[in-house]
Amino acid sequence: xxxxxxxxxxxxxxxxxxxxxxxxxxxxxxxxxxxxxxxxxxxxxxxxxxxxxxxxxxxxxxxxxxxxxxxxxxxxxxxxxxxxxxxxxxxxxxxxxxxxxxxxxxxxxxxxxxxxxxxxxxxxxxxxxxxxxxxxxxxxxxxxxxxxxxxxxxxxxxxxxxxxxxxxxxxxxxxxxxxxxxxxxxxxxxxxxxxxxxxxxxxxxxx
Numbered sequence: 001x002x003x004x005x006x007x008x009x010x011x012x013x014x015x016x017x018x019x020x021x022x023x024x025x026x027x028x029x030x031x032x033x034x035x036x037x038x039x040x041x042x043x044x045x046x047x048x049x050x051x052x053x054x055x056x057x058x059x060x061x062x063x064x065x066x067x068x069x070x071x072x073x074x075x076x077x078x079x080x081x082x083x084x085x086x087x088x089x090x091x092x093x094x095x096x097x098x099x100x101x102x103x104x105x106x107x108x109x110x111x112x113x114x115x116x117x118x119x120x121x122x123x124x125x126x127x128x129x130x131x132x133x134x135x136x137x138x139x140x141x142x143x144x145x146x147x148x149x150x151x152x153x154x155x156x157x158x159x160x161x162x163x164x165x166x167x168x169x170x171x172x173x174x175x176x177x178x179x180x181x182x183x184x185x186x187x188x189x190x191x192x193x194x195x196x197x198x199x200x201x202x203x204x205x206x207x
Contacts, residue, residue, distance in 0.1 A: 005046045006032045012194050013050060016058045016085070023084045023111055028054050030107065031075060038103060040075035051197055053077050056161070057136060059191045059199050061085035063159055066131030068092070069151050071123045072138040074100055078161055079134070080107055083116045091116045092130065094123055123147040129156070136161035141173035141202065149180035152206040158182065160202040170202070181207050 009025065017024045032049055035041035045053065057078030064086055070079030073093035083091040093116060095101050101120040108116045119126065124147055133148045133156065141160070148158060162169065166187055170177075177185070184205040191198045 007047050007050045010050050010055065010195075012055060015194065016055060016061070020084050020087070024054065024058070024081070027076070027080060027084060027107060027111060030110070034103075035075060038099065040100065040103060051195065054081055055191075055195055056197065056199050057081040058085045059195060060159065060161060060201055063201065063203070064089050064132055064134070066090070068132045068134060069094055069123075069126070069128070069130040069148075071133060071135045071144075071148050071151070073104055073118075074137075076104055076107055078136045080104065080111075080113075080116070082134070083113050084111065087113070087115050089115065092128070093118045094121055094126060096120060096122045123151060126151060129153045132157045132159055134159045134161070141166075141169040142176050145173055145176040145180055145182060149182055149206050154207060156206050158202070158204045158206060162187075162200045162202050164200065166200050166202055177204075183207055 014021050032046055036043050058081050061082050067090045069092045071094050073079040073095040079091055079093040093104050095104060101118055104118045130151055131153060133151045135144060135148060138144055152158060182204045186203050188201045188203060189198050190201055
């Protein structure tokens with residue numbers, strides 16, 4: 001990696017992370033240095049690492065509360081980023097792949113994040129309930145809902161970071177949404193006027 005490859009820190013980073021910006025910088029630097037080598041991010045991601053991944057995740061931080069499960073944490077997007085931004089929330093990062101679990105544990109230790117625990121498991125095997133369940137870039141809603149809704153407490157929330165096709169995903173997932181009692185569905189667009197690339201968030205309740 002060279003400095004020219006890694007995207008410069010956008011001005012919005014300080015605004016979004018506030019007094020946690022130094023921790024966010026350390027995480028982003030580690031991901032830039034090791035992410036491609038360890039199979040966590042692709043070779044084309046460095047020039048947009050802050051914008052497309054870190055801030056895209058962090059902009060949703062105000063939505064979370066209580067206990068949160070991040071399903072398919074991978075490189076720590078969004079779970080580690082959100083845990084950095086919201087040290088007042090309890091985060092459980094759920095990831096089945098051993099090498100990714102190792103990375104997550106290393107980062108939790110290095111960044112000193114006492115509000116985070118890492119579980120090597122598939123979502124279907126966790127057997128716990130949370131106030132909120134989140135995921136980013138895991139799968140389409142019709143396959144994501146059946147593995148995440150059971151992790152939400154009665155009345156708990158699903159908050160998924162999604163792309164531009166989220167409305168089509170909702171339409172295709174109607175059967176799964178009904179089966180798993182997912183209601184109060186909405187899509188929020190975050191980061192307008194702050195980020196060059198906004199974040200679309202699927203929000204719903206499980207009842």
